[in-house]
Amino acid sequence: MRPPAPLPREFYLQDTVDVARALLGCVLWRKYGREWLAVRIVETEAYLGVNDAASHARRGHRSQRNESMYLDGGHAYVYMTYGMHYCVNVVTQEDWIPEAVLLRGGEPLSGIETMRSLRGGFSRDRDIASGPAKLTQAMAIDRALDAASLGSDVLRITPRDRDVAESEISVSARIGVEGAPAAAHWPLRFFFAGNPHVSPGRPAGSFVPSKKRRSRG
C-alpha cells in the first residue's frame, strides 16, 4: 500500500484545537524498509504552547529537546519520555509559535504484521498502537524522525480515508498532565469513543461508571 498526497501545509496553520479535531480519521504513514506502515489516527491532544502549563514550551521554554516545536506547521516533534518511550507530535502554526498535537492512538491499516513485530509480538490488534508510546514503537518512530516533514517520503499524514461526523468525536481533559494543575482540566483531548484503538488511559478525576449487572431480563 502506498500513501496518497499529504495534507497541505495550510491544514497545520489552522487553530491548533481545530487541527487536533481534524486529524481524527486522517492516516499517518511511515516508510520502514521497503514497506509503508499506516494507522488511522483515532486519538489526539492539543498542546497550546507558551500559555499551556502542560506544554513543553510553557513560558516560552526552548531547549534541544523541544526545538522542533518552533518549526513551521507540518513537521514532527518527537521526544523521549520516562527514559524509554517516544511520543510524536504534529507541529502546528507558523514559525516561532510552539503549538502541537500529540498523537495518542492509531488503528492499524497497513503493515500490521510488521507493526505487531515491532511491538514485541503483542497479539491483539488493539494492543498495537493504542497509546502514544505504543504508536511510536509500532511505527519505529524515534528521535531520528524529530523535525521531519509530515509530507515526506519517510513520514506523512494524508487526508481522512472515510467521512467523519462531528458527532463521532468525544472530548475530555488530557491524560497524564496532573503535574500542571492550571491546565489539567482543559478539554483538549479528542477521540472516537468506543474505538478499541484509543488508549486505555483516563484523565485525572474522570469518572467511569462501573458496568452494572443487569438485574433481570
Added chain:
DNA sequence: TTATTGATTGACT
C-alpha cells in the same frame, strides 16, 4: 552538585 518528575507501559499482587 544532587534530587525529583514526568504528554508511559507492562508485569505483578
Added chain:
DNA sequence: GTCAATCAATAAA
C-alpha cells in the same frame, strides 16, 4: 490496585 524500567529537564541545595 502497586511498582520498576531509565533519561532529560528542572528544581533544589
